[in-house]
Amino acid sequence: MFLGLRTVIYGAPDLAAAKAWYSAILDFEPYFDQPYYVGYNVGGYELGLDPNSPAGNGTRSGPLFYWGVDNIATTMAGLLEKGAQEVEGIQDVGDGIRVASVCDPFGNVFGIIENPHFKLPE
Numbered sequence: 001m002f003l004g005l006r007t008v009i010y011g012a013p014d015l016a017a018a019k020a021w022y023s024a025i026l027d028f029e030p031y032f033d034q035p036y037y038v039g040y041n042v043g044g045y046e047l048g049l050d051p052n053s054p055a056g057n058g059t060r061s062g063p064l065f066y067w068g069v070d071n072i073a074t075t076m077a078g079l080l081e082k083g084a085q086e087v088e089g090i091q092d093v094g095d096g097i098r099v100a101s102v103c104d105p106f107g108n109v110f111g112i113i114e115n116p117h118f119k120l121p122e
Helices: 015-026 072-081
Strands: 007-011 032-034 037-042 045-050 066-068 085-094 097-103 109-114
Touching: 015 037, 015 045, 072 085, 072 097, 072 109
Parallel strands: 007 045, 066 109
Antiparallel strands: 032 037, 037 045, 085 097, 097 109
């Protein structure tokens, strides 16, 4: 049985640079920080940085993971300000749900989603 997204791992050949960038956009430090892996707890989900995994190439050749945000416009502006590149701008996909995607400075594409209907189970 699938229980939902738990972990997303991004390639980070320059682990120090990736850790600094993700710490800046998340506005907190990782809970796990080793030379072979850096892990963040983002609202109960794992964002991992792996220096031994090949970095993405900045294209959507594989799955696109979406991270939930409260305000997509503010989040998108902050990501772009910190060096992300826009892949797809903010789009309203209906029923108050908005999505966008960016490429981090290390070639990994990820999405952000503002979904007023999604609630974590209590």
